[in-house]
Amino acid sequence: MLKQAIENLGNHTIQGVWRIGFASRFFLAVLLHSGTAFRRFGLTIREIYFTGVLSLIIILVSGLFVGMVLGLQGYETLQRYGSESALGTLVALSLVRELGPVLAGLLFASRAGSAITAEIGLMKATEQLSAMEMMAVDPIARVVAPRFWAGVISMPLLAALFSAMGIFGGYLVGVQLIGVDEGSFWSQMQGAVDFEQDILNGVIKSVVFGIAVTTIALFEGYDAPPTAEGVSGATTRTVVTSSLAVLALDFVLTAFMFRGLN
Amino acid sequence: MQNDNLVEIEDAVFGYGARPVLKGINLTAKRGQVVAIMGSSGCGKTTLLRLIGGQIKAGRGTVRVAGESLGELDRAGLYRLRRKMGMLFQFGALFTDMSVFDNVAFQLREHTDLPEDAIRDLVLMKLHAVGLRGAARMMPAELSGGMARRVALARAIALEPMLVMYDEPFAGLDPISLGVTGNLIRRLTDTLGLTSLVVTHDVQESLKIVDYVYFVSEGVIVAEGTADEIRASELPYVHQFVHGEADGPVPFHYPAPPYADDLQLGGQGA
Numbered sequence: 001m002l003k004q005a006i007e008n009l010g011n012h013t014i015q016g017v018w019r020i021g022f023a024s025r026f027f028l029a030v031l032l033h034s035g036t037a038f039r040r041f042g043l044t045i046r047e048i049y050f051t052g053v054l055s056l057i058i059i060l061v062s063g064l065f066v067g068m069v070l071g072l073q074g075y076e077t078l079q080r081y082g083s084e085s086a087l088g089t090l091v092a093l094s095l096v097r098e099l100g101p102v103l104a105g106l107l108f109a110s111r112a113g114s115a116i117t118a119e120i121g122l123m124k125a126t127e128q129l130s131a132m133e134m135m136a137v138d139p140i141a142r143v144v145a146p147r148f149w150a151g152v153i154s155m156p157l158l159a160a161l162f163s164a165m166g167i168f169g170g171y172l173v174g175v176q177l178i179g180v181d182e183g184s185f186w187s188q189m190q191g192a193v194d195f196e197q198d199i200l201n202g203v204i205k206s207v208v209f210g211i212a213v214t215t216i217a218l219f220e221g222y223d224a225p226p227t228a229e230g231v232s233g234a235t236t237r238t239v240v241t242s243s244l245a246v247l248a249l250d251f252v253l254t255a256f257m258f259r260g261l262n
Numbered sequence: 263m264q265n266d267n268l269v270e271i272e273d274a275v276f277g278y279g280a281r282p283v284l285k286g287i288n289l290t291a292k293r294g295q296v297v298a299i300m301g302s303s304g305c306g307k308t309t310l311l312r313l314i315g316g317q318i319k320a321g322r323g324t325v326r327v328a329g330e331s332l333g334e335l336d337r338a339g340l341y342r343l344r345r346k347m348g349m350l351f352q353f354g355a356l357f358t359d360m361s362v363f364d365n366v367a368f369q370l371r372e373h374t375d376l377p378e379d380a381i382r383d384l385v386l387m388k389l390h391a392v393g394l395r396g397a398a399r400m401m402p403a404e405l406s407g408g409m410a411r412r413v414a415l416a417r418a419i420a421l422e423p424m425l426v427m428y429d430e431p432f433a434g435l436d437p438i439s440l441g442v443t444g445n446l447i448r449r450l451t452d453t454l455g456l457t458s459l460v461v462t463h464d465v466q467e468s469l470k471i472v473d474y475v476y477f478v479s480e481g482v483i484v485a486e487g488t489a490d491e492i493r494a495s496e497l498p499y500v501h502q503f504v505h506g507e508a509d510g511p512v513p514f515h516y517p518a519p520p521y522a523d524d525l526q527l528g529g530q531g532a
Contacts, residue, residue, distance in 0.1 A: 131414075134315055134348075136341040137372050170450035 011248070023219045030148050030218070032140035043146040044153070051112040051147070051214075052154030056161070058111050059104055063095075063162035066103060067169025070094055074170070075178050087180050088189035091170030092163075096193060096202045097258075100163030102250050105209035107162075107240035108155055115218035116147055119237040120221025121231035129222075144222065148214050155210025156203050201257045206247055213242040265329055268293045268425055268457045269314055273323035274304075276313060283309045285481035286323070291474075292430065293424075296451050296458040298468045300503065301478035302512050307461040310478065311427050314459065315349055316340045334406070345373060348418030348426040352433060354410035356402040361399040362389070362413050369420045376530060377409065388416040408439030412446065419450060425457045432464040440464070444471045465504050469493060479512070 029037065037044045074090040120143065124130050129139045167189075174180040217238045224234035269291040271320055276284040283306045291297040299307050313319045313325055316332045325332045356365050366385045370376055376384070389395040390410040402410060411431060418426050431443050447469040451458045462468045468488040469475070477485040477492075477500055483502045485492070492500060502510035518524065 126353065126358070127351045127355035128357055130317065131349070131351055131357075133317065134344060135369050135372070136344040137369075138341075142372075 001140065019223070022223065023215070026219050026222065029140050030145050030215070032146045034149065035137060036141040036151045037145040040146075043142070044149050047150030048154055050168050051108075051150050051230065053109060054157060055111045055154070055158055057164050058107055059158045060165050062103065062107055062168040063165030063201075065098075066099060066162075067091060067166030067171075068173045068226040069169075070099075070166065071170035071173030071178070075174055077181065084174075084180050085184035086188055086192075087170065087174045088167075088185035088187075089192040091174070092167055092189045092193050095163040095166040095170075095196060096198045098250070100166065101202050101205040101209055102157040102246060103157045104162040104206065105179045105213060105246040105250075106157065106243050108151075108158060108210070108214045109217070109246065110239055112154070113213050113238045113242050114149065114235045115222040116151070116201055116214070116217040117224070117235045118231060120144070120147075120218060121226075121234050123225035124224060124232060125226035126224065127226075129230070144218050148218060151214025151217070152207065152210045155213070159202065159206035159209075197258075201253075204257075205250065205253050208253060209246050212245045216242040216245060266292055268328060269297075269459065270326040271310075271323070274310075274313060274320040274325055275322040276318060276320050282467055284313070284320075287478070287481070288484060289476055289483065291425075291457055291459055293457050294455060295453070295473040296448060296460060296471055298460045298462055298472040298475045299473060299478060300461075300463055300465065300468070301464065302503070305478045307463075307478055308429055310347070311429055311459065311461050313390050314425075315347060315427060316344065319442075327328075345421060346424045348421075348423040350411065350414050350418050350426065350428045350431055351457075352409070352430045354402070354414035354419070356405075356410055358402050358412055360402075361398070362394065362400050362402070362405070365402070365413060366417045366420055368417065373421060384420070385416075388420055389413075389464060391419070391450065392416045392523050393442070393481070406439075408435050408443065411439075411443060415443075415446060415450070419454065422454060423456060425459065428460045428462070430457065430462055431460060432462055432467050444468070447471055463503075469504075 070091045071087065074087050074094075075084055078084045083227055085218060117180065121130075123139075123143065129143070132142060133138045175182045175185050218232040220238045220241070221231075224230045264490065267290045269289070271287050271289040274284055274287045275282070279348070287306075287310060289299075289310075297467055299310060301307050309318070312333075315337070319333055326490065327343060328346065331337070331428055332340070332343075332457065335343065339391060356362075357368065360368070363385055366388050367381050370381045370384060374381075389398055392415050394409060394412055394416065397405065402413070415426075415431075422469060428447065431447065432440050435443060444467050447458055447460065450456070460468060460472065469492065472489055474488060475486060475492045476483050479499055485495060485497050487495065492504065495501065495504070499511040501507070508514050
């Protein structure tokens with residue numbers, strides 16, 4: 001019993017280390033074969049449509065509702081201290097620093113990441129990737145790299161749109177519905193949000209999340225067993241792993257970016 | 263002087279992990295011939311094709327295509343050689359996000375600088391050769407199994423390769439599609455002067471079109487000969503295979519413990 005448990009633990013550890021090594025090699029191979037993604041930018045544009053443009057609806061609607069909830073909750077808290085005029089600052093900083101990149105990253109993992117894994121996994125299961133190899137076309141360069149760069153380019157744009165829509169949602173609830181002064185809402189926001197500390201750091205976060213989510217999604221698809229069960233399992237792993245990666249990376253990045261700030 | 267043999271395999275050994283699949287295969291395919299590789303399911307036929315295509319490497323022995331040893335080629339060399347090969351996968355492996363036209367044009371766009379007008383003409387010629395010029399704008403999901411395989415064949419010959427490999431080209435086809443596919447393989451081999459390697463277990467259809475047959479069983483070649491020699495063969499394995507007998511050298515029952523033991527009848531006897 002104990003021996004079996006130790007064997008299983010060892011086996012899982014070896015498998016885990018092997019997968020991390022394979023994923024690292026895969027990531028390097030994608031970077032090395034990225035020439036095609038830029039030389040034939042049309043391939044990348046097409047993938048930006050599938051990963052970015054088709055994710056717009058869920059990003060915009062979610063951003064709007066998150067902003068509206070922030071407006072309500074923020075007003076409820078701030079008015080206790082007579083600081084409801086700072087609502088714009090609260091909504092903007094929450095979204096630009098944290099909620100925009102993180103929630104957009106989580107939604108991107110669910111919507112685009114799962115789609116990427118399923119597509120690549122099915123291409124593998126139906127031998128489309130092998131067919132490409134046999135036609136002397138490298139699937140990493142032709143299929144994987146354009147999707148990788150499409151994800152990296154789309155993610156910060158989606159996070160920015162999420163934040164913009166969230167701020168609009170906060171404005172709708174705070175100013176239009178509750179009656180916070182419009183001038184205070186915008187001017188306090190303008191005064192408090194720093195380009196480098198807040199917006200740029202948010203953009204850096206979303207780029208890192210884009211790299212992490214897209215790499216995980218591509219790797220899981222490429223490594224998926226070529227069966228229906230294998231592709232289904234890979235898709236689930238993509239959503240779970242990339243969501244956890246987004247949250248963990250957010251903590252690490254936040255710790256580095258905002259340390260020493262008062 | 264050009265070697266008469268396009269494909270030469272000498273003593274090739276390959277296994278997945280500890281499980282040996284090919285245990286010393288010797289095989290040649292002459293230029294301009296249709297060569298069939300037959301054997302029961304799981305005997306290593308497809309693995310042999312993957313070996314010739316360079317998708318896997320032999321653990322021992324040599325695999326030569328057009329005089330080049332696949333084991334000694336780097337990735338660039340392998341890709342260069344693959345431009346002279348075509349492969350028809352069992353279910354076509356068409357790119358599902360591209361139309362029939364774009365599937366056939368794929369290699370031309372990837373590997374040549376031909377203008378789009380020339381690509382259009384070439385694609386339509388290839389599709390015409392397989393009888394599917396009228397399906398150029400259709401998507402793979404709209405095609406029947408037989409049509410998908412014909413499109414895949416048009417794609418495989420797009421760059422006019424010297425070798426085309428077919429993985430189970432007759433599997434799951436209706437009698438008409440079966441005849442059409444067999445005739446296409448023979449006709450394209452003769453008219454384009456290429457060499458065809460057909461992995462199949464459809465004996466009757468393939469014996470109509472092939473020049474030479476290899477029988478693979480348990481990782482080794484157990485018989486070979488022309489179609490007539492195979493039909494007349496008295497070798498038990500070949501006889502069982504050609505006549506579709508349920509039992510013989512390939513047993514009906516997968517190895518198992520004694521039936522009575524499995525049914526736990528021991529000790530309860532009369």
